[in-house]
Amino acid sequence: MDMDKRIESINGIMQQFLRVVNxxxxxxxxPMDFGIGMMLHPSEIHTxxxxxxxxxxxxxxxxxxxxxxxxxxxxxxxxxxxxxxxNKLKSVDNDRDVVLALTPKGRRAYDAHKRFHLExxxxxxxxIDDVTFEQIEFFKSIMDKIERYVERHLG
Numbered sequence: 001m002d003m004d005k006r007i008e009s010i011n012g013i014m015q016q017f018l019r020v021v022n023x024x025x026x027x028x029x030x031p032m033d034f035g036i037g038m039m040l041h042p043s044e045i046h047t048x049x050x051x052x053x054x055x056x057x058x059x060x061x062x063x064x065x066x067x068x069x070x071x072x073x074x075x076x077x078x079x080x081x082x083x084x085x086x087n088k089l090k091s092v093d094n095d096r097d098v099v100l101a102l103t104p105k106g107r108r109a110y111d112a113h114k115r116f117h118l119e120x121x122x123x124x125x126x127x128i129d130d131v132t133f134e135q136i137e138f139f140k141s142i143m144d145k146i147e148r149y150v151e152r153h154l155g
Contacts, residue, residue, distance in 0.1 A: 034112035036105050045113050047076050048085055052110035056099045
């Protein structure tokens with residue numbers, strides 16, 4: 001492939017990638033009810049999900065897991081606590097440390113979110129059922145490179 005065609009192809013991929021990112025951002029703005037009678041924004045349910053996956057996680061570890069600042073996580077945890085989804089508890093290992101746990105309402109939202117993702121993944125897999133494992137692995141390698149590229153430009 002000559003250089004002009006390669007540049008044109010990569011430019012097309014980058015434009016499509018940005019369109020997909022923009023579409024995902026639009027989805028991320030849409031609140032949903034996960035069976036608890038209140039609407040939760042994706043950032044809220046993803047925080048609930050991360051706490052549910054790692055019961056007893058602290059704010060620092062949660063921030064690292066979500067890829068956001070500790071301040072952002074603290075604000076979100078305060079909001080989720082006010083909404084009755086999360087509890088702050090003293091760590092059994094250290095009285096000064098605070099760990100996070102889901103309330104029963106938070107656990108219901110967590111479980112409904114897991115079911116939602118299973119349904120979503122099933123639907124997605126039907127869309128790509130003709131893609132081979134090797135193609136998926138190749139796509140993942142490209143996404144890894146894009147992620148490293150973007151991270152390099154953030155720092």
